[in-house]
Amino acid sequence: MQNALLAYATPIFFALIFAEAWWARRKGKDFFEFSDSLTSIGCGVFTVTLELFAKAFLLGLFIVVEQRFAMWHWSVDSWVTWLVFFILLDFVYYWAHRWSHEINFLWGGHVPHHQSEHYNLTTALRQGAWQDISHWPLYLILALVGCPASVFIILLTVSKLYQFWIHTRLIDKIPLIEGILNTPSAHRVHHGINDPYIDRNHGGTLMIWDRIFGTYVKEDEPVVFGVRKAFRSRNPLTAHVDWLVTLWRDAALSYRWQDRFTIWFHRTGWRPEGAKQRDFRPPFSLEEFRLYAPVLDTAHKRAGFVWFMLAITANTTMLLGFGHIGWGAQLLLAALVILTLWRMAVVFTVPE
Numbered sequence: 001m002q003n004a005l006l007a008y009a010t011p012i013f014f015a016l017i018f019a020e021a022w023w024a025r026r027k028g029k030d031f032f033e034f035s036d037s038l039t040s041i042g043c044g045v046f047t048v049t050l051e052l053f054a055k056a057f058l059l060g061l062f063i064v065v066e067q068r069f070a071m072w073h074w075s076v077d078s079w080v081t082w083l084v085f086f087i088l089l090d091f092v093y094y095w096a097h098r099w100s101h102e103i104n105f106l107w108g109g110h111v112p113h114h115q116s117e118h119y120n121l122t123t124a125l126r127q128g129a130w131q132d133i134s135h136w137p138l139y140l141i142l143a144l145v146g147c148p149a150s151v152f153i154i155l156l157t158v159s160k161l162y163q164f165w166i167h168t169r170l171i172d173k174i175p176l177i178e179g180i181l182n183t184p185s186a187h188r189v190h191h192g193i194n195d196p197y198i199d200r201n202h203g204g205t206l207m208i209w210d211r212i213f214g215t216y217v218k219e220d221e222p223v224v225f226g227v228r229k230a231f232r233s234r235n236p237l238t239a240h241v242d243w244l245v246t247l248w249r250d251a252a253l254s255y256r257w258q259d260r261f262t263i264w265f266h267r268t269g270w271r272p273e274g275a276k277q278r279d280f281r282p283p284f285s286l287e288e289f290r291l292y293a294p295v296l297d298t299a300h301k302r303a304g305f306v307w308f309m310l311a312i313t314a315n316t317t318m319l320l321g322f323g324h325i326g327w328g329a330q331l332l333l334a335a336l337v338i339l340t341l342w343r344m345a346v347v348f349t350v351p352e
């Protein structure tokens, strides 16, 4: 059911993206870049494709843990259940998200969401395919305390849908709710690479966790969006391995054997002795940051768009066909999604 819901939500997402693009253009704001937007949505398409297989297994695991090992049992019909797990899920999400920023290998799962140097509603769809999978061990805590699987999956979906509208630069600070709920302003800070904004505002729906645990910062100076190790590409597939390959290379270049294992669990950005010397990277400087801006003519944009639409079509067929068509056909469609996204990336690979 969740898969079909996602397929039906797609036109609504697109309508809101077009509305935001129209509004931005009316205000004379340059918030969108064509190939960046398609790459961001492409990351989401790849994530949905992969999760179609992964979540069938992970949700099964959640149900087994909840039914066999839960400490308590909660009624789906009680509003107390929904309230308790809304708060608990948001709390767990805060820590899962925070550690996804702070720990090297978890950052590899979350980094696609932050790679865009623009910030608009397409950024919301730019999800990392490994992210939810890496969060699952923490989500199983909810199963252990007895969260019914149906409550969990609905609340997780609500949390994701809530986080869609906050990815916009068109809405300023909102009086009364700043610092309580997650807002466009609070979340812009989260996507900033300015010094005061790094690893701040990790909350999903609520902002109170950041205030309690000391990671809350108000939007003050203009936000520069992106990641400090810039992803200068329009490939939604390599976006998912970029940071992991960087870690692998650093591990291979390290002097000490133990660093090759521990690098994955160190603070994000930590580099072992050996990697620093053999592959020097200058420290990040905001003054030297420049936007990645490949120059695309109309023919390239059209060709990229055709491949993008083919990827969307194959992915939507997968979602609507879930439960009706076999896993073999789903695998073929998944291969088609990957192939078409790759072709789109090839078209978008042009000099700056």
Ligand SMILES: [Zn+2]
Pocket: 097, 101, 110, 113, 114, 190
């Ligand atoms: Zn994040």
